[in-house]
Amino acid sequence: MDPVSLPEWFTAFAEISAVAVALFLPQYQAHRERKTSFTRMRRVTKGMLYALAHDRAACTESCDSSRLESAKELNLYLQVAFLVLSDQRELDLREEVARLYRALTSPHADIQAIEQEIALL
Template sequence: MEIGPISEWVAAIAEILAVVVALFLPYYTAYKAKKHQQRNLRVVLQKLVQAALADEPDSVKTLDIFLKISFLGNTDPANDNLLLVGNQALAILKDPAVAGPDKRDRITDLFSQVHLTLTD
């Protein structure tokens, strides 16, 4: 039984690997982009809420605009929970009946649901 020259075997294996890479590279790229987008959403949400708690000017308005734009551009269901927590935090920040330390405690509890932390 003749199995052929080794160069044909190497070429065949290289072709199979090229096909596998061509088939799965778009899925891997999309997965990495989705993870990167979710990380960016988490970081920006955390920084904007911290700025709002520190009473920086226009921070609540900026957070509101960011959440609206993120909601409209959201195509990933994994980000829905982050956006929901962000909207709940915004409602707490806008509520005049909630005092400063109580706002921080309630937002910290909300953020713990999505594994975010507030720095002091």
């Protein structure tokens, strides 16, 4: 029985490493992409909610808050997100944003309390 030489050990290790990278790198990249997507979605929706809260605070009593431009944009975003999202965390975030949207567009919204909820988002 011949002892295996050191270069053959290095070659075997390199082949095993290449197979491991080929198997697990796509999964790791997909995980990072999902994480980045969720972070981006949270940042965008938070900004849109703050814009709606600001516009709603500037809106008078006779103003229909659902007709505000920021409300229309957020509503459109929520409708598109309903069709596109598949990750459970993103779906949960969408539901939370939809709840805050409904609260902001209600006639007697407590803007300060809703802004505190947005900050916790």
